[in-house]
Amino acid sequence: MVGAWIWNRNKERVETCSAKAVVLATGGAAKVYQYTTNPDVSSGDGIAMAWRAGCRVANLEFNQFHPTALYHPQARNFLLTEALRGEGAHLKRPDGTRFMPDFDERGELAPRDIVARAIDHEMKRLGVDCMFLDISHKPEAFVRQHFPMIYEKLLGLGIDLTKDPVPVVPAAHYTCGGVMVDDNGRTDVDGLYAIGEVSYTGLHGANRMASNSLLECLVYGWSAAEDITRRLPLAQKVATLPAWDESQVEIPDELVEIPDELVVIQHNWHELRLLMWDYVGLCAPPAGWSAPCGALPCSNRSWMSITPASASRIICWNCAIWCRWRSLSYAARCCVRRAAVCIIPSTIRSRCLTAARRYSRPWLT
Structure with missing residues (x-):
């Protein structure tokens, strides 16, 4: 590893950075799906770069899908917490009828994968853009007290959580696969590390347990930092990385x-x-x-x-x-x-x- 060529967005040019170690912390690739809770930068850049450099990539077909993300033309698909359904919110078709009891006896309290597939199925069956999450049958004070941030955010979009059904779609939330790393975050390329969602550590399998990725990021980030610090004095002198030549x-x-x-x-x-x-x-x-x-x-x-x-x-x-x-x-x-x-x-x-x-x-x- 001798460094990286990095695109400077502000100056609109490629810059040359020499280094003995490079850490990829670029996030996942959930933007590959039509609906995602992730920002635009979750486009798999680190995964693609590592793959082109010769690193192994694993389990990209496994992604975590969240059942209820906001569907709104003027806002990103942010998560509507599962606690809403836990407190009694109902999932409804555009005509106002519930559909989760048709899929699982637990209704809206079924596991997130079942709920997400049910919403997706109803959207495709009816040819509509979204389903609706409705908690308007609960007292207004209760809703505002338990979900103040969601209430305020939706109100800014013209949706009153205490009165209006909220348009929702299932959305890709987390990329379970990525660049294969060892216990220290090392990839197949010497001096190249991958941390966080860009990496595949083997801890998630085909799905992700809630908040498990935070622990993974902290543990592997610490291990990678220690490994880099330990290996830097032993690393060979960094070869001069030639400047980017567009010609x-x-x-x-x-x-x-x-x-x-x-x-x-x-x-x-x-x-x-x-x-x-x-x-x-x-x-x-x-x-x-x-x-x-x-x-x-x-x-x-x-x-x-x-x-x-x-x-x-x-x-x-x-x-x-x-x-x-x-x-x-x-x-x-x-x-x-x-x-x-x-x-x-x-x-x-x-x-x-x-x-x-x-x-x-x-x-x-």
Whole structure:
């Protein structure tokens, strides 16, 4: 490890940073799905970079989905705590009828995966954008006292939690897989570490227990810091990392002058996330696990060969959007390929596929 080339957003240029050790702490890849509670930067950048550098990546097909995230055109899909359902909130269709008792005898108190799949099923069955979470039958003072932050945030969006049903969708919340690391956070590349959601430590399996990732981040962060401190005096002198030279970047002739390319990228981004949601999301049908591979809007290799700096220099693309699109494309391909090989007749390892096959009512009717 000799350092990294880093894109400076403020100065709109690539900068050279030499270092004996580099730590990836870039988060997961939940933005690969249509609905996510994560910010735009959760596009799998660290996972994609490590993969291209030769690191092993594992379990990207396993993601935690939260059942109730806000659905609103003017706001990000932030979480609506499960405590709302714990205090008696009902999940309803657009016509006001409840549906969770049709899926599980525990109703809204069923485990989050069952609730998330039920919401997703009803949305697709009815062809609607969302379901609704309603706690308006509880006293206003009770709701405001128990959920003050959610109440204020929704009120700013024109939704009164004490009176109005809240539009919700299930959303990708946590990437359980990532860059494979050892107990010290080391990857397969000497001097490169991965900490947090970007990494795969093996602690989560196919799902994530609540708050377990915080402990993981603290423990592995501490271990990585100790390991780096211990190894730095023994590390060889850092070789000089050459400055980024845009003139050395080769760009396919057919991509030098492409009009409105940013619009195309944005369109493909939406198409990719929708495809992943439908085929490698909550309830992937058995045939769906292999279908998306050839349909991903990132199969054109010439697109993937462009670097963000050269794209920005020659065809004036927005570098941040390009970087995220390229990383999402890599993450999606890894996820789909892993999901495809998870189908083993004698051992169905995917919790999503197991659920889709296990529940005869009403998912498969």
